[in-house]
Amino acid sequence: MPALASDVTVITITRRRPEILLRRCVPATGRQTRPVDHLIVVDDCPGTAERLSAAEGVVWHHASRTPDDMSGPGRSSRLRNWAARQVSTPWIAYLDDDNEWQPRHIETLIEAATAAGADAVHSERNVFHADGRPWLEPIWPWSADDAEGRSLYREMVRLGVAEPGRNVIHDRVDPLDIADGIRMVDTNEWLLRRDVLLELPFTETLTDVHEQGLLGEDDLLLADLVNAGVRISSSRTASVDYYLGGYSNNRLRHQDPDFAWR
Template identity: 30%
Template sequence: MNANVPLMQTPSRAPVSAVVPCYRCTDTVGDAVASIAAQTLPPAEVLLVDDCSGDGTLETLHSLARAYPAGWIKVVALPVNSGPSRARNAGWEQATQEYVAFLDSDDSWAPRKLELQVKALLADPQIALISHRIRVRSRGLEPESLRKPIRTTIVGRRRLLLNNPFSTPSVVLRRDLPFRFNEKFRLVEDYLLWAQIAHSGYRCAKINQVLAYLHKPAFGAGGLSGDLDAMHRAGREVGNELQRMGLVSARERMFTRSVGKIRRARRHLVLWLRRLQSGDQLSP
């Protein structure tokens, strides 16, 4: 990236393409797009990618595009259902801005997300990926207040050996990075991409503020993330893939396997407690 090129193209827009993969999300995508439009520094464009939903989703996306300023929302329709990796890559391919941000169709952004991330990128143009904290909570609540001081911390590659510090709706990255989501993975595909970026020597950062919200638990709540064991199997495959690429050493891979086993046991315990609290019937 040329540091001499002005980051901001206009005073009212961020040089960001917001990519939203969409699959049978007629009930939630409107709120997701509204949270993008409510940014204090809105992105220059929004790409809504329909992953061949086969219901009324595509019509809903075109309706949303008409409800906002002409040309701001672009609808991309995939011919076959291929999963979130392909949908995000398709949006990334058509993005025109210097940076790409990701938001799932059932999540939302806090209003100052892009403002703070662009400010951090201006302060350190060498950052290739920047994220922030996220919160799991119900819909319809007011955004949390910022907690000062606002800090941006560099995240080293070794941090990613422990777990995934970058939730997908928190990430803004450079459009010109020579990586993409691996379309062979339908689970943990985001972690594989972030790890490729960090382990390849690119500068990654994280802001210490909650600037996005997940409206269902990160695991054990249905959908692709609902199968906890499948997620951990995918995590092992990601670790093996990083080792095959030469980005993680054999010793580091042994360490990540050990951490993964501990994390799996902890998540099963959390899921068991969640079901107990909700009154679900537990098997012996």
């Protein structure tokens, strides 16, 4: 694997969608105003590996599967943790293959981390349908059905997380002693010290309790960071463009034969 040179490594896990990866994710890292290294872990997909081999300046690793390996948060956690152990940059960020960053995403996160002396810093996000339309419906997109989604959306507006008529989500991490506190950060928003991630890696073994509560690896990472007292700050900038359709908001995920929450 070629040596990486900047102080931030971006880790992407990808499987079976090279067109989206090369159209959104890879250009987004290349447009950053602060240089970053980008390590792409190809999850048992020779076709994607072949496409990346022809892409200039892309560092990638092909990860094979055993018969027991399935897509889902457990598999993603194992690959992200493996990648964090391979690099040596002081900072690590994560970008899913179907999402994008605005050009100053990493720069604003570094500025926020420096100002606060934080070891973990996050942004906010703009939410889009998979086809690129802004999500403007008064429905919380990570809900089981529309009725629940409308109720949750009203609550998120009350708490200042969502804004009617805008597709921005103001993710934040409130202190544990705040009533109605919000503690919600998507993986794509984080910039974390590598040594923190090595000490508090993504949870690799998920249970039926996590599945029932739709608690993914990003939820569990945040809980571990908060419980460990890691200093967390925010750029307060919606610099992630988040596209719906992943397993956390795909109501048809049970139809995917390669998917398992645990």
